[in-house]
Amino acid sequence: MREFAQLLIAGLSTGAIYASLALALVLIYQSTEVVNFAQGEMAMFSTFIAWELIDKGMPFWAAFALTLALAFFGGVTIERVLIRPVEKASVLTIVIVTVGLLLIFNNLAGGIWGFQLKTFPSPFPSGTWQVSGVVISQQSVGVFGVALLLMALLAVFFRFTALGLAMRATAMNREPAELMGIHTTWMLALGWGLAAVVGATAGVLVAPIVFLDPNMMQGLLLFAFAGATLGGFESPGGAVLGGLLVGVAQAMIGNYVSFIGTDLSLTVAMAIIVLVLVFKPTGLFGQAAARRV
Amino acid sequence: MLEIRDLVAAYGPVTALRGVNVHVPQGTTVTILGANGAGKSTILRAVSGLLKPTHGLIQLDGERIDRKSAASIVRRGISLVPEGRQLFTALTVEQNLRLGAFTRSDRRGVREDLLRVYDYFPRLRERMKQAAGSLSGGEQQMLAIGRALMAHPRLLLLDEPSTGLAPFLVRDIFKIVSTINRDQGTTVLLVEQNATLSLSIADYGYVIETGRVVIEAPAHELRENEAVRKAYLGY
Known part of the structure; x- marks a missing residue:
């Protein structure tokens, strides 16, 4: 029981990171029906920027805030400059652009900062709490807390602000959104900006755990895909829950199913994706095909 | 208030409007009648900025709006x-x-x-x-x-509000449209297939066929017009 509780907490903590990345994917998918394969590398690149800022002597949280701001403008710029020209092209074209972005960011980071692992400072204390025999790492709680706070802020933004509502309207049906006076192309760019912010948060939170290197997000992105697929690519809340579930499942299966361990955990992620696509393609929380026409 | 002059518009290779002139004076209700595919909706799409006309001009209170985006046209008072x-x-x-x-x-x-x-x-x-x-x-x-x-809005555009509704609901909705026009002074441009009802609330009417205006007259004259009666009023 004690072991189970401990695994649950560890799983929720990594799950929160998957959930953030999954949410970033969904934010873009919802408004443009494009899966942004570069989401992980954008997050990685942002994390390197944070590392550079901290390395230059900036306090952690200031560097974090500045990184998020830069990530936001980076996301908006990428949409305006690279995605918008191909917006009306086939989905395949856009996918190729995002895969191209993936390679660009990966090589750029490698070129600037090199491919060797770097340590990334953690903003959280490395200590633990003991609650009736269960050991809780403060790092896990911190990661979970920050990720959850960010997602809560986004939920408030989309639910209660005029701008958030306008972004949702644009994602649902673009032409009437324009008739409401919404500048829809800017809403799409804003979606990319927010997704970049959420991704950067995931990168900065995970970097102290996995070390920083240009390939750090590739495995994570697969787990995020599994989470988004499980929860439903059409549903932000679902994607968050899916990410958390994948994190918990990974921790549990890795521990209780001895032949899988940590070596085969990516296989588990792939298995989740395939099983969901076969048995419930819309995910647990997605509605049946409300496609944009 | 709204002035449409020599409007030509197309969907790709298909020409939908071939030189349409429509005038909507401030405070009035104007209706555009015509069969399916005559180009009625295209006029409203062009006025609201969803479709860029290939030729002609659209003016709101003397200002050209035919090159403006839909989002900026709403801000000028057209919904x-x-x-x-x-x-x-x-x-x-x-x-x-x-x-x-x-x-x-x-x-x-x-x-x-x-x-x-x-x-x-x-x-x-x-x-x-x-x-x-x-x-x-x-x-x-x-x-x-x-x-x-x-x-x-100062100008309300309605595209076939009667579509798919039971007759008593259509009557209710038209009554409210005419109330809005009277109480708030909102100018109304109404595109309809249901000629009887739209002529009953309109001041002026246009009939368009295959992208051209074929008849225009005050609404009460259109109601008496034999060609209009035969084609659109059904008696």
Whole structure:
């Protein structure tokens, strides 16, 4: 029981990171029906920027805030400059652009900062709490807390602000959104900006755990895909829950199913994706095909 | 108020309008009649900025708007109730109405307009927390009109509001459109296949066929016009 509780907490903590990345994917998918394969590398690149800022002597949280701001403008710029020209092209074209972005960011980071692992400072204390025999790492709680706070802020933004509502309207049906006076192309760019912010948060939170290197997000992105697929690519809340579930499942299966361990955990992620696509393609929380026409 | 001159518009290779002239004076209700595919909706799409005309000009109070974006045309006081309502079906009634007021910053005015919309359509007040997609066809049309009114337009464009509705609902909706025109001085440009009802609330009417205006006259004259009666009024 004690072991189970401990695994649950560890799983929720990594799950929160998957959930953030999954949410970033969904934010873009919802408004443009494009899966942004570069989401992980954008997050990685942002994390390197944070590392550079901290390395230059900036306090952690200031560097974090500045990184998020830069990530936001980076996301908006990428949409305006690279995605918008191909917006009306086939989905395949856009996918190729995002895969191209993936390679660009990966090589750029490698070129600037090199491919060797770097340590990334953690903003959280490395200590633990003991609650009736269960050991809780403060790092896990911190990661979970920050990720959850960010997602809560986004939920408030989309639910209660005029701008958030306008972004949702644009994602649902673009032409009437324009008739409401919404500048829809800017809403799409804003979606990319927010997704970049959420991704950067995931990168900065995970970097102290996995070390920083240009390939750090590739495995994570697969787990995020599994989470988004499980929860439903059409549903932000679902994607968050899916990410958390994948994190918990990974921790549990890795521990209780001895032949899988940590070596085969990516296989588990792939298995989740395939099983969901076969048995419930819309995910647990997605509605049946409300496609944009 | 609205001046459409020599308007030519096309969907790709298909020409939908071949030189249309329409004049909508301030405070009036003008209707454009015609069969399916005659080009009526195209006129409204061009006025609201969803479609860029290939030729001709559209002026609002003397200012050319035919090259402006849809988002900037709303800000100039033109709201379209589009064909097929085009609601945000996953959002609530209230959220749809709030989106209608997206361009406005005068909170008090928005509140007043919201109350006014609920007065015109009490059903919307009852269902304000419900998803727009769960409403009946008539309620959805009411919501589409209410949403357009939330922008507080000077010119309201209506694209076939009667489509798919039971006759008694159509009568209700037309009555409210004429009330809005009379009480708030909102100018109305109404595109319809239902000629009987639209001529009953309009001051002036145009009949278009295959992208051209074939007859135009005050509404009461059109009602008496034999060709119009045969083709559109059915008696």
